[in-house]
Amino acid sequence: MLDVSPENLLRSVFHTLAYADVFDYPLTAPEVYRYLTSIQASVEEVNQVLADETLFSRVDEYFTLRGREQIVETRKRRTEIAHRMWTKAARYGRIIARLPFVRMVAVTGSLAMNNTDEGKDVDYMIVTAPDRLWTCRALVLLVARFAKLEGVNLCPNYLVTTRAMELQEHSLYIAHELAQMIPLSGMEIYSEMRRLNGWMSDYLPNALMVPEMPHGLKRAGKHSRIQRILEVPLRLRVANRLEQWEMKRKMERLTREQSSSYESYFSADVCKGHIDRHGENVVTALAVRLATVSASHQPVERTP
Known part of the structure; x- marks a missing residue:
């Protein structure tokens, strides 16, 4: 004990x-x-x-x-919806994992907790090789367009390179996101990311084990030979210019669109787009609930 x-x-x-x-x-x-x-x-x-x-x-x-x-029934209903979504989420995650310079793919957000609703996005956190984040993002968005034709909404809202796996924001919300995310590929990178963010244990000291893949699904294997071959031409000097061009134009647009959200951040190593200020909203809602608990959720006496 x-x-x-x-x-x-x-x-x-x-x-x-x-x-x-x-x-x-x-x-x-x-x-x-x-x-x-x-x-x-x-x-x-x-x-x-x-x-x-x-x-x-x-x-x-x-x-x-x-x-x-009443939220017990809500969870049961959402679990059934998540069960239907997971097969496609894992399949598209494996496709993304095979794209050039992708080093890790993990499902995050509501689907990672089987707590999603019809029509909700499939959120991914993606780790890329250095100096190719924005090229990777463009390729991932191309996959997302094809997924949309199948009625699947993919949201790669958080990409970092292997140089930026140590996250700068330390909070309960981010600790939960890291502890809850389910890696689909790149287990070595996932383990290194958990190690680099050891501060998580200050918030969630018991959340040490890697979440299991749900519904008997399998994680993607290691990088394929095709992936390595595709990376060769994308390492040429012209590809460097393409990366810089894509980064410049997308950062300008995204910064303009999400200027009101402090949770958004864009650089050569990070693309963090959270336009709805979800983390901030969670903190506010939690404070309200804790105040309610303090005021009214005190132990009650049993009737004899």
Whole structure:
């Protein structure tokens, strides 16, 4: 057993459930343990807190804040939708993984947690070779156009090169995104990225294991021979000029379109487009829920 005070552990469990509640997402006991905020507790300690039914609501295997039991049905419905989306998300992820200079592809966002709705985007985080991020992005967007014809909305909203895998923003939201993302290819790069972002353990100290591929799907293999062959002409000097041209024109346009969002950032090594300020909205919604928990979600006495 770890040396964790009961008060701090209880506060952390509430915080963990409140964060998930922002996404209308009840948690199982193993998920509460994995995403326990800021405290490294044992499975037994977490289960002991969850066993007190005066503090939380439990529906089947799921735990919620009191009064939020209806989100269990929301999660079940979204899980069914995610199940239908995953096959295509994995297939297109494997296609992207075979593009020149792509070194890692991971599913992020709502689909990574099986918490998506009809018509939602498939979000990817992509790691590329240095000096070819914007070339890669153009190729990925070409794949996205073909996917659109099949009714699949691909959103490669976060690309970094292998020089920029140590993320500059340290927050609970970013820690969750890293811990939840499901790598489809480039496991060595994924492991290195987790190592470089060791600060995650300050927020999610139990989220150490690599998430499994859902529904029996397989990860992509290592770089193919065709991929290596395609990279040869794209290393020529003319390809350098093409990269600079694509970077300049896209950075100008994206910066103009997303100038109001501090979450967006564009450079030779990073293309981070978050026009809806999602991270900021999550922080605000979490603060509201924590205030509600503090005011009204206190332990209640059992009736004799």
